[in-house]
Amino acid sequence: MTKKWLDEVYGKTNSELYDNWNNYHEQVIDGLGWKCHILAAQWIADNFAEGTEVADIGCGNGQVGIGLQAHDYKIDGYDINQPMLDRFIAKNYRSIQIHDITKAPLPKKYKCITAIGVLTIGHVDASASKNLADSLTDDGLLYCSMGKHNVDWYFEGGWSSQKDLEVIKIEPIHSLTTPEGNKQYHNMITFKKSKKT
Numbered sequence: 001m002t003k004k005w006l007d008e009v010y011g012k013t014n015s016e017l018y019d020n021w022n023n024y025h026e027q028v029i030d031g032l033g034w035k036c037h038i039l040a041a042q043w044i045a046d047n048f049a050e051g052t053e054v055a056d057i058g059c060g061n062g063q064v065g066i067g068l069q070a071h072d073y074k075i076d077g078y079d080i081n082q083p084m085l086d087r088f089i090a091k092n093y094r095s096i097q098i099h100d101i102t103k104a105p106l107p108k109k110y111k112c113i114t115a116i117g118v119l120t121i122g123h124v125d126a127s128a129s130k131n132l133a134d135s136l137t138d139d140g141l142l143y144c145s146m147g148k149h150n151v152d153w154y155f156e157g158g159w160s161s162q163k164d165l166e167v168i169k170i171e172p173i174h175s176l177t178t179p180e181g182n183k184q185y186h187n188m189i190t191f192k193k194s195k196k197t
Contacts, residue, residue, distance in 0.1 A: 035175060036117065036173075036186055036188065037117075039173065039188055040067070040114045040116050040145075041065075041067025041068045042067070043114075044073065044112060045068065045071055050071050050073060051072060051073070051074065053076070054074065054075045054112045054114070055076050055112070055113045055135065056075055056078065056114050057099075057113060057114065058078070058079055058080075058116065058118030059088075059093070059096060060079060060081075060117070061087050061088050062088050062090025062093060065077070065090035065092050066090050068092065069090075069091070069092055073092075074094045076093065076096075076097075077095065078099040079096070079098065080098065080099070080100045085098070101128050102131070103131075104131060105134035105135045106135040109135060109136060109137045109140065111136075111139060112140065112143075113132070113140065114142075114144065115132070115142065115144040116145050118145075119144050119145070119146050119159070120145075120146060120147050121147070126158030126159045127158075129159070129164040132164070132165060133193045133194065136193045139192075140192070140193065141190055141191070142190070142191040142192070143188070143190050144188075145186045145188055145189075147175070147184070147187075155187055163194060164194055165191040165192070166191060166193070166194040167190070168190040168191065169189070170187050170190075171187065172185055172186070172188075173186055
């Protein structure tokens, strides 16, 4: 797996990237040491009581839930890609279903929402901020990862100027290392619903 391969990932559509990515876990989780989903699971455990309803947007094959297996949360997984849901490996989700957050808010409001590997180039941009805000309860929180590509944080490409979500915290983290030893970084961002909307 090369840096060139990683760069090409960001140029593919969701379908091109995930429909036939049968070894995602081996390549990304095991091979690159991707850890944003682990941080999301820890954030949930640190901030929400067990029994809380959690929405995992872009749930893929269930990585956030795997990190919560020792806890009792009511996790609903949402993803735009049916083949990834067909390869679901987590056992502790209450439900999994197709949903495109760029088209509509979630079917119900949640106090806790994660979006790991979702708010990134070629996936979901800041035009979805209203749908995300409308999916949160008034006291709800959204925890997400946004990658650093080239020289600019993806956050600056529209998310910093949208009016629907308000930043509570931004934490830059080393998110994975390529086989060549190149480090990649992400911002882990906590949002709440903006009072301006």
